[in-house]
């Protein structure tokens with residue numbers, strides 16, 4: 001034990017479940033835990049212990065001992081916190097539970113009888129309260145004993161430690177002393193050791209059932225609390241109300257509810273007073289005559305009115321009488337002189353009331369908030385204090401949704417430290433790569449867990465950014481000469497692959513909006529990234545390039561593709577806007593507009609536009625057909641690659657692909673016979689049906705692919721091979737395919 005707490009001793013705790021022994025030594029008998037008798041006897045130089053009786057600790061309950069040197073009783077009490085380790089004194093440990101666990105395993109350091117001073121430590125306070133002991137704390141706020149402490153009056157407690165040991169030795173009360181190392185709490189700031197002292201504080205009870213505070217709506221529809229008219233009985237305590245609200249709030253991630261519930265079930269009353277020179281005051285007065293405290297709702301309301309006009313500093317600027325209602329008299333003795341409470345409110349009370357201070361004082365805001373967003377350390381902090389204040393003011397949580405996120409860690413998942421050299425400064429990222437990259441990193445990381453960040457990860461994000469941006473660039477770059485209102489092709493008249501691209505856009509739009517709705521920003525990013533890299537870049541753009549570059553500029557074929565590109569770019573800008581705020585606006589500004597057509601004007605900024613609407617029922621059948629076609633395409637692309645390696649062909653346009661297919665696969669390919677060369681990016685495709693009894697679904701397994709050199713000559717315009725090329729004398733005898741010849745004629749017609 002720490003000797004300086006001995007003058008405050010009021011009791012001795014024993015464990016009711018341990019066996020205790022009466023050990024004889026000369027004409028004295030010591031009571032000690034049976035298990036420790038030998039080691040204590042040895043340490044005290046008694047030799048072999050003579051045990052004259054054993055009994056359970058519970059037999060000692062409420063017996064009285066005498067204080068070691070003061071003429072005062074010390075009550076024997078039963079406490080499960082007593083261990084055989086002797087290190088469980090709460091006043092010497094920050095983490096009581098950890099200390100107990102350690103103590104329970106490290107046997108042999110004590111006696112099984114624990115000195116108890118209810119004024120100096122948590123366990124002692126609790127057991128003292130249970131046995132009705134005074135919360136006696138004879139140490140003042142400067143760490144000195146009170147003047148009436150015998151032998152050690154006004155001594156600093158740390159200076160008194162060795163003197164108390166000497167004093168006990170001299171009086172024969174000390175059998176043995178030893179020093180041992182243990183953890184001890186220190187001030188985080190000045191590193192001085194601290195002491196535990198029970199002092200009067202203000203608490204908000206979690207379990208008292210107070211009276212309900214009626215609320216009403218003011219003329220703006222904002223909630224106003226009527227503190228002066230509270231007559232009805234509230235059915236619930238703060239704890240019960242808080243637990244009820246936990247079920248009403250949406251927690252993201254969902255385990256937040258469980259964390260909040262557990263915290264609320266176990267938390268002690270809220271100590272709201274702090275001993276600081278400045279802060280938000282506790283608006284309580286004390287009668288100068290009889291000492292009774294005045295914590296009256298009407299008085300508090302009066303003080304609140306003054307604070308509203310003059311700020312809380314009025315508490316320090318005004319005298320007590322100038323803070324009280326006129327002619328206020330002590331309800332106990334009718335006295336008229338008062339002093340002010342000097343404690344301030346816990347700052348968590350300040351932040352806990354922010355919902356009321358903010359949401360109820362701006363016309364455009366409403367209480368409760370849609371969402372509170374913070375790190376996972378705020379369940380006990382801000383979410384908790386806000387809930388308490390919200391319940392007190394409006395009997396409801398001040399938030400509809402609470403979202404928590406993990407911490408930023410390095411690429412290996414380790415905490416970032418400047419000294420470890422693994423810290424990534426947001427400012428450096430912004431300087432190096434721009435704020436868009438940082439935002440995209442944020443959105444692409446799953447914040448439910450700790451979020452990894454490193455040079456390498458940011459590089460990957462920058463690559464991802466470039467792909468998103470290039471996708472938009474490709475779309476915009478091919479919209480030259482396209483006036484949406486004039487040139488758009490109605491969906492039902494578009495080429496099938498263009499309709500497929502729009503169906504895919506609908507699908508990704510649905511996923512993205514659902515992702516935003518659920519605050520799943522990483523799924524938003526991954527959906528858009530996959531759409532841009534796989535659906536568009538590797539498939540759709542690859543296939544329509546030929547049409548965009550070689551079809552006549554105003555042809556239906558090109559307008560069909562442009563219509564799809566226009567809608568894709570428009571939707572990408574809107575869907576990316578919350579994350580890539582500048583890039584999205586840049587896309588928006590570069591979308592072609594329909595000059596001279598005042599109808600359906602776009603907002604000037606994408607941030608004034610809405611998310612794209614999903615353009616009707618998703619064409620699931622179309623998506624399925626093309627999913628199968630793309631599966632076959634993958635197989636064809638692999639065969640083309642092999643043929644290139646075998647020098648059968650150079651570019652894929654030099655290929656003639658022969659496909660033999662079964663049943664439904666054949667039917668699917670047959671339906672798209674015209675588009676197959678474009679889809680595979682080859683010059684010729686021939687298709688044949690394989691007949692078997694067995695019918696099967698379309699799958700690459702049911703096709704065989706053969707790659708040969710394309711027949712005919714290479715068209716100088718589109719580089720495809722054709723057996724029907726023509727020489728055009730008016731283009732210097734250029735050799736072109738029949739398709740290009742028609743396109744050129746069409747373009748000449750347009751120009752004429």
Ligand SMILES: [Zn+2]
Pocket residue numbers: 187188189190191192
């Ligand atoms: Zn300090």
Ligand SMILES: [Zn+2]
Pocket residue numbers: 287288289290291292330331332333334335
């Ligand atoms: Zn009074």
Ligand SMILES: [Zn+2]
Pocket residue numbers: 715716717718719720736737738739740741
């Ligand atoms: Zn051609």
